[in-house]
Amino acid sequence: MEDFLQKAKSSSQIIASLDGASKNRILNAMADALEANSSYIIEENQKDMQEGKANNLSSSLLDRLLLDEKRVVAMATSLREISVLKEPVGRILEGWVNDNGLKIQKISVPIGVVGVIYESRPNVTSDVAGLCFKSGNVAILKGGKEAEFSNRAIAKILQEVLEKNALPIEIISLLPDSSREGVAKLIKQDKYVDLIVPRGGEALIRYISSNSSVPVVKHDKGLCHTYIDKKADFKKAMEIAINAKCQRTGVCNAMETLLVDRVIANEILPRLYNAFIEEGTELKGCELTREYIEIDEANDEDFNTEYLANTLNIKVVEGVDGAIEHIVKYGSGHSEAIITEDYNTAERFLELIDASCVYLNASTRFTDGGVFGFGAEVGISTNKLHARGPMGINELTTYKFKIYGNGQIR
Amino acid sequence: MEDFLQKAKSSSQIIASLDGASKNRILNAMADALEANSSYIIEENQKDMQEGKANNLSSSLLDRLLLDEKRVVAMATSLREISVLKEPVGRILEGWVNDNGLKIQKISVPIGVVGVIYESRPNVTSDVAGLCFKSGNVAILKGGKEAEFSNRAIAKILQEVLEKNALPIEIISLLPDSSREGVAKLIKQDKYVDLIVPRGGEALIRYISSNSSVPVVKHDKGLCHTYIDKKADFKKAMEIAINAKCQRTGVCNAMETLLVDRVIANEILPRLYNAFIEEGTELKGCELTREYIEIDEANDEDFNTEYLANTLNIKVVEGVDGAIEHIVKYGSGHSEAIITEDYNTAERFLELIDASCVYLNASTRFTDGGVFGFGAEVGISTNKLHARGPMGINELTTYKFKIYGNGQIR
Numbered sequence: 001m002e003d004f005l006q007k008a009k010s011s012s013q014i015i016a017s018l019d020g021a022s023k024n025r026i027l028n029a030m031a032d033a034l035e036a037n038s039s040y041i042i043e044e045n046q047k048d049m050q051e052g053k054a055n056n057l058s059s060s061l062l063d064r065l066l067l068d069e070k071r072v073v074a075m076a077t078s079l080r081e082i083s084v085l086k087e088p089v090g091r092i093l094e095g096w097v098n099d100n101g102l103k104i105q106k107i108s109v110p111i112g113v114v115g116v117i118y119e120s121r122p123n124v125t126s127d128v129a130g131l132c133f134k135s136g137n138v139a140i141l142k143g144g145k146e147a148e149f150s151n152r153a154i155a156k157i158l159q160e161v162l163e164k165n166a167l168p169i170e171i172i173s174l175l176p177d178s179s180r181e182g183v184a185k186l187i188k189q190d191k192y193v194d195l196i197v198p199r200g201g202e203a204l205i206r207y208i209s210s211n212s213s214v215p216v217v218k219h220d221k222g223l224c225h226t227y228i229d230k231k232a233d234f235k236k237a238m239e240i241a242i243n244a245k246c247q248r249t250g251v252c253n254a255m256e257t258l259l260v261d262r263v264i265a266n267e268i269l270p271r272l273y274n275a276f277i278e279e280g281t282e283l284k285g286c287e288l289t290r291e292y293i294e295i296d297e298a299n300d301e302d303f304n305t306e307y308l309a310n311t312l313n314i315k316v317v318e319g320v321d322g323a324i325e326h327i328v329k330y331g332s333g334h335s336e337a338i339i340t341e342d343y344n345t346a347e348r349f350l351e352l353i354d355a356s357c358v359y360l361n362a363s364t365r366f367t368d369g370g371v372f373g374f375g376a377e378v379g380i381s382t383n384k385l386h387a388r389g390p391m392g393i394n395e396l397t398t399y400k401f402k403i404y405g406n407g408q409i410r
Numbered sequence: 411m412e413d414f415l416q417k418a419k420s421s422s423q424i425i426a427s428l429d430g431a432s433k434n435r436i437l438n439a440m441a442d443a444l445e446a447n448s449s450y451i452i453e454e455n456q457k458d459m460q461e462g463k464a465n466n467l468s469s470s471l472l473d474r475l476l477l478d479e480k481r482v483v484a485m486a487t488s489l490r491e492i493s494v495l496k497e498p499v500g501r502i503l504e505g506w507v508n509d510n511g512l513k514i515q516k517i518s519v520p521i522g523v524v525g526v527i528y529e530s531r532p533n534v535t536s537d538v539a540g541l542c543f544k545s546g547n548v549a550i551l552k553g554g555k556e557a558e559f560s561n562r563a564i565a566k567i568l569q570e571v572l573e574k575n576a577l578p579i580e581i582i583s584l585l586p587d588s589s590r591e592g593v594a595k596l597i598k599q600d601k602y603v604d605l606i607v608p609r610g611g612e613a614l615i616r617y618i619s620s621n622s623s624v625p626v627v628k629h630d631k632g633l634c635h636t637y638i639d640k641k642a643d644f645k646k647a648m649e650i651a652i653n654a655k656c657q658r659t660g661v662c663n664a665m666e667t668l669l670v671d672r673v674i675a676n677e678i679l680p681r682l683y684n685a686f687i688e689e690g691t692e693l694k695g696c697e698l699t700r701e702y703i704e705i706d707e708a709n710d711e712d713f714n715t716e717y718l719a720n721t722l723n724i725k726v727v728e729g730v731d732g733a734i735e736h737i738v739k740y741g742s743g744h745s746e747a748i749i750t751e752d753y754n755t756a757e758r759f760l761e762l763i764d765a766s767c768v769y770l771n772a773s774t775r776f777t778d779g780g781v782f783g784f785g786a787e788v789g790i791s792t793n794k795l796h797a798r799g800p801m802g803i804n805e806l807t808t809y810k811f812k813i814y815g816n817g818q819i820r
Contacts, residue, residue: 013762016764102772194795213619215795366512366813373508385521388810398795405769407643
């Protein structure tokens with residue numbers, strides 16, 4: 001492991017200084033290679049599928065695992081899309097001349113060696129490899145063991161392209177020891193690894209955050225709220241509430257709890273009830289809510305649950321401050337929305353809520369790197385530091401100061 | 411502890427939304443209060459001094475510990491200087507309209523609850539309190555136990571000003587349990603604490619980095635190099651080398667190793683020798699260096715040592731690539747300089763060296779928040795993520811996205 005990490009670290013110098021044109025050419029060559037080898041990838045994937053079936057994986061997990069011709073093409077397309085993104089390395093973020101006449105430039109640079117730990121879907125292997133490559137980082141990938149044959153096949157093809165371009169294969173590599181112990185070792189190697197990105201279940205993320213000596217950018221749970229204020233435009237409110245809950249339910253930026261201003265509860269709750277019932281949403285409500293509409297009771301645990309399903313808590317609150325109080329207690333700092341036409345109420349909410357994304361009159365479902373215009377998405381960070389909210393390739397860079405002098409001494 | 415941290419967390423909402431004018435007024439009131447209570451502070455400091463003497467603290471440690479009238483005034487001045495810095499909260503870092511017509515603003519916001527762990531000098535207590543306050547953060551301070559009376563006195567005075575302004579005293583507080591166990595507990599409280607900044611010895615920083623589940627921005631060692639290239643202007647080279655080593659030796663941005671291009675070793679080493687001997691510098695050199703000048707041998711351990719003293723290693727290297735190779739192996743990623751008049755050589759060094767600050771034709775001693783123009787300095791981060799290099803109050807903020815819609819759904 002130590003030997004491998006040393007190679008990864010020294011490779012990071014090489015990829016960090018590769019120019020954009022070469023990186024883009026190689027990304028396209030990788031895309032071509034994936035397509036050219038699609039039957040090999042599908043063959044290897046079948047081994048994972050067979051084992052998955054033998055191990056009684058659920059049909060939804062098996063579907064996530066499956067690679068067919070179309071999905072291999074999608075992986076290649078994704079690499080080509082990454083290749084056309086604006087070069088993330090070498091951006092001048094700030095620049096000024098100080099009192100001594102030193103010209104100071106704050107410049108974006110790759111982070112170095114990035115370890116990404118993820119589950120199931122094998123396309124993550126090529127996506128993350130491509131994002132790290134474009135941003136000048138070495139990627140150490142640790143996928144789920146249920147996708148081991150697929151991941152190996154994909155990595156092998158990408159590494160062959162690296163080799164053809166006289167680059168070290170460590171620039172894109174699978175963690176050699178893919179056991180739990182391998183991960184435990186990896187997250188202690190701050191000498192060689194600069195960032196760990198865990199993507200997966202809450203337990204995995206919790207374990208890594210508490211035990212890593214390498215900085216972690218995590219994608220935790222998304223327990224998102226929408227608050228309908230008494231000054232809301234009801235048409236917008238209804239559309240946004242339905243969209244935030246129902247457009248796609250298994251995602252982190254979907255709404256879990258709807259907060260309704262007490263002043264309008266009487267008027268809007270029955271309408272919301274009808275609209276949600278039509279969408280097949282299971283509704284639970286606080287005591288006050290249940291005075292207006294006949295639904296199950298929502299308890300404290302419900303308000304703390306990220307359903308990832310078509311289930312919604314409704315709570316009646318005392319104005320924007322009641323909404324803020326509830327969100328401070330139960331929110332996960334992911335995405336929170338207010339629906340109102342009142343300027344002061346809107347700004348109060350947007351300023352006091354401490355979340356990566358705070359919305360006025362829009363659905364929380366927009367928290368997404370693609371929607372934000374970042375191109376490809378690394379993930380949605382629930383960290384407060386380094387990267388917060390949707391992460392694009394720019395968030396896979398850090399900075400350094402380049403200082404141009406002319407003989408200055410202190 | 412849990413109770414205290416809960417209060418700290420809830421106070422963070424209050425300080426985060428306090429407007430700039432109020433914060434500046436209160437910072438000035440704190441400065442006034444420190445001056446008005448200087449005899450009380452000095453009295454309490456004397457208790458620390460007496461204990462320090464009884465415990466045989468070294469005279470340099472006792473000097474760091476001492477507070478007199480002048481030093482209390484300096485603490486107050488520092489708070490007033492912080493008050494005039496540009497408001498760090500609410501800066502629009504980026505802003506754009508996405509394809510859906512959402513107006514997206516990336517806005518600077520306070521980090522939340524910041525724990526700062528430091529040693530000896532009691533003025534750090536008011537400095538850090540002021541910096542955190544200005545940037546809208548709650549500060550949990552844990553100073554050295556040798557300064558306990560002084561720190562308590564300073565915190566008490568600052569808290570009285572908070573109280574007078576109807577603010578919770580938890581906004582600036584000392585860690586209630588200041589034992590090692592208290593620190594061990596604090597760094598596990600990621601539920602309440604958003605950032606830990608350790609300032610102190612290597613062992614302390616190492617312990618905190620490896621055990622904290624809260625993100626850490628650390629100020630590690632500075633093992634800085636200066637490389638004199640064959641195309642260097644010798645006058646600049648001599649002045650910068652002397653300045654980088656001798657202007658102040660006990661600091662992290664001082665040079666520890668001088669690298670000299672083999673092509674000019676013959677010509678420049680005797681001149682450097684004379685100049686450094688005049689400064690009383692103890693010189694150690696590699697084998698090649700010792701062919702030109704008669705000095706002690708520098709071994710591998712020397713090249714790995716941050717002397718913090720007037721001692722210097724000299725090594726002869728093969729051009730800029732030899733310099734880069736040495737720095738990659740021994741550098742701490744703090745500050746590295748090249749002296750050359752050649753454009754391509756300069757850019758090769760500035761781009762390939764992965765350090766927070768890379769200098770062309772200037773002394774590494776410039777790595778400093780004040781010199782950079784940041785006003786007050788929180789520290790010099792050797793982290794790669796969140797903040798790198800000199801940290802001003804802006805680096806005590808993070809960001810969130812404020813998204814203004816008009817009924818958008820996905």
